[in-house]
Amino acid sequence: PDSLGIFGFSYLDANKDKIKAVPVQGVSPTYDTIAGGSYPGSRPLFIYIKKAHVGVIPGLAEYVAEFLKGAAKDGYLAAKGLVISPPDVSAKAAAAAKDMTPLDGSELK
Template structure:
């Protein structure tokens, strides 16, 4: 398994959405034991941290089809000719399955703006309008691997 380092948000999401989910449903334990056993990746050489470079993970996956990599959906989508995504409970990682919530190994990205900052913070209203205009289906945010919802 090729994994990002502990400082990575992608790794945090994997731990939360996969490891914690399995631990919660399969095992009963106290909080300390839970944290120790359900938040860490294996340390027996089976998991290799490769830094926060998703391109490197893709390269290593194409060199060895037996490997599994942890990286963001945008890199899967941009490299579908080289790698295959993992089905979870029979569900394929796709824009539609992530958007409708059926692909469970995904998380939303929230964009918050304080109303009090509109008209006070220079450019915030224009930035917010611009960001929202990009989030249309088929728009630039989708091209970047984000899934407007």
């Protein structure tokens, strides 16, 4: 009763009967608060591709496309507990990946 641990949301979600979530700054960790970015403990997941490798490393564009496919609403990463980005953020990421547009991260917020 006097312990605190930090877990990923998928673990919390799968073990609701054994562990209790702790709100941070008054916001409880739910799928919606994490996906929307209002839960202070949430953060986006980025993969970084070196610009010099685009068009040079075989399979790089296909890898990025596969990652985005897995991170889609019904993708296999969602089935493993990844919290999916809101549709507008996912669309921006997909467009940037398709064109291999260099980003600084501000475009995906």
